[in-house]
Amino acid sequence: MRWSDFPKWGKWAADWAANYHATLRERPVRAQTKPGEIAAQLPTAPPDAPQPIEDILSDFETIVMPGMTHWQHPRFFAYFPSNASPAAVLADNLIAATAAQCMLWQTSPAATEMETRMMDWLRQGLGLPTGFHGVIQDSASSATLAAVLTMRERALNWDGNASGLPGQKTLRVYASSEVHTSIDRAIWISGIGEANLVRIPTQGPLRSMDPNALSTAIEQDISDGYLPAGIIACTGGTGTGACDDIAAVMDVAEEFNLYTHVDAAWAGSAMICPEFRSLWQGVERADSVVLNPHKWLGTQFDLSAHFIRSPEDLTRTLAIQPEYLKTHGQNGIINYSEWSVPLGRRFRALKLWFLIRAYGLDGLRQMLRNHVSWTQELAEQLRAKPDFEITTDPVLALFTFRFAPAGASNLDDLNQRLINAINDDGRIYLTQTRTNGDLVIRFTAGQFDCTRDDIQTAHDVILEIAATTSKD
Template identity: 40%
Template sequence: MTDRSRPRGADMPPEEFRRHAHAAVDWMADYLANVGELPVLSPVRPGETAAKLPPSAPRHGEAVEDILRDFRDVIVPGVTHWNHPSFFAYFAITGSGPGIIGEMLTAALNTNAMLWRTGPAQTELEERTLDWLRQLMGLPDGLHGTIHDTASISTLIALAAAREAAGLGVREEGLSGRDLPRLRVYASREVHSSIDKAGVTLGIGMQGTRKIDTDGEFRMDPAALEAAIEQDRAAGIRPLAVVATTGTTSTSSIDPVRRIAEVCRRLDVWLHVDAAYGGSAALVPEMRHVLDGAELADSLVVNPHKWMFVPVDCSVLYTRRPDVVRRAFSVVPEYLLTPEGESVTNLMDYGPALGKRFRALKLWMVLRYFGAEGMAERIREHCRLARELARWIGAEPGWEVMAPVPLSLVVFRHRPHGMSDERVDALNERIMAAVNATGRAYLSHTRVNGRVVLRFAIGNLGTTEEHVRDAWKLLREAASAEAASS
């Protein structure tokens, strides 16, 4: 249905907005209440959603009722529901009620706090909220925090600051056409791919990231790190930064950050801590050890959208050296000069983006709604459920846990007696596919020591022990079906 009654050049009238927004909020409330009844992994085939959409935009405006109907009938069936309590793939997340309300208000305000002047409350709320979070995580005074979209960007900014701190003149002279030493970033073999991407973006290249060996619990070996840095320096390679991880993607291993920090201090190398996932656990007082030594880092990233119930996207970068970050990125043309000068924080100075969304609002609302104890209680329960699942797996013949469980991720596989590793790999891939095809749970996989393993990440607010038990039952049923068919 086409709506030709609208005045030309006008926005949606307030009363019409009110009516349709109420309808949308009603849908959202029903969705959050019933998302567990939907298939967690969308069953659509590639191209199926696009085939239901017109090949070009409408010439005339359409009625909101029609748009919302197509949202329900065309878009939602093609959605993989990350807000599902049985979403156990990658790192499970939650778009919580207070966070969603914050996101709605952010869209209504539609602010851009590139400068303090263009977003005074936005700038100061970001500073204050990130100081709250710093305290909740047990980090020391003096850290400067900024919010970005993802850990990939936060890490990119940190490594660009490390490059600036190296005094190579890259800001002014660039990299090309110059006689510069080869640059190196160090991380464990379990490091996230965002480190490689940052190296590609910053001109360090994929080969510029040197992967350091790990111990039996998949943690970086500080002695191997120190030897690698010394070896590279002797070969004329310039070390830029070390990336230590607390909560790796494949195994949730926690690098010995304090010992790594001692190496970085002795050898004068920037230390960045990737706590995108694991840093949230520090909100639980008895789990503060996950960030032991992080107070010595030059920079640290944690993602509230991973395990703090904040809707995607919200990544926090802390640094002890904001002056270096600002030196790496601040570019102030005449049209962005303001009377406040350097007496205020201008968020545009601390990363490549000029525009700054009001992401702090949803984080602020989530922290206020749940409070410190509420956040800790929920994260603590997710870790308990993970340990319980690991216990069930360890007690089941033919199944094995493949890595320690320090947080809320369980890494495991089915391994029937006498089966070759290659056949075990293929078997676990089939088991995962069978479970995911049910629509009742969604798991992902990785490789540990070269072998395929299944990842079961617990982190959604709605996840209960019943959801975990149901997924474990599906896994055993899929394994039994495989055995029966062989």
């Protein structure tokens, strides 16, 4: 295939994409294939001769598509959304076509300068103060790793990268059990170690980290000879939407001079709506905040927004400048590769530019408000049914429930069978989690084209399949 062939096949791809999104409701949400079915259709050795693009596209339809779970399906209510608005997809096509490696200002000035401005647009939309500076990371996992590395270096007086951890005081990081497992990975990769991630008990309806328990744990660690390094709080935890009291956490952090990172990967996008900002009140005092526009806001993966109060601390931790990466003859520029763990960078800011201009903050706010309102309506409908329990109340567009008919035994098994039957049915897609040790069903809305009717379909499917699920 040559560039002269691209207009023909590019039009085919655009038409295919439009038709795909128009017909998603006709497809089962989750892939219905069995393990190994796709691999069995793929040759075990690569071809030596070129093959016609027509054949490749035909195989894409017959081999690949049956094995795809449709994350853009309006009735995808599992995990968290991973959106792809048409405007952002169009931008991604241009990003792919230009295929720039935007690691330095000089390797594409437009990418660097647009990233600076788009992150400031987003900062303003979120209501964060001017003291925050933004960088686009590939994922919240990378942003959290960067934050953990920074808190490690700061606690060790910037000696960890140079001297390593042996011989240093043992570091401690504090978080509740509601934080995402990306925090565990960051602790592993940073060399701090899982044993030194101190889990703080939670309290209240939002399952917030107990600030008194946090303060006590830090004081005990200091007494025992450990070196507290930082705190990781969450707004909208993955399992149940747990939200820490950020202001109370910051009171403790400031008392002990600890670096604080706030993981708002999912819920952070909702903060473009002022009425939801009470969920992260006090965030302006944090050192680091991450949210993922590629989840709920409408840009497709990968685009994670990382805001920091001190870029100098971040670059002191991550920047390295061999001669071949230096930009000579220019002053006052930013090289965002010095703000990230990866050196390579895509032109991700273009997706944010297209998204915000094409829909406006008001259009995005209305989408988010709809998802929250419709989800809360569904929770109340299930609460009113005698055989269902709401196990955690809605936080924005996320709640958990379980099927608990009178006389049923082994509710964990019953709910696992129910969710398996729902997902095998294909009309909607849900996932499970645990609260207080019990297996429960998790619902979250957020797909870009989701409507109230889609959520009401979830209501009907849940009740219909529950009615045929054996209670024994």
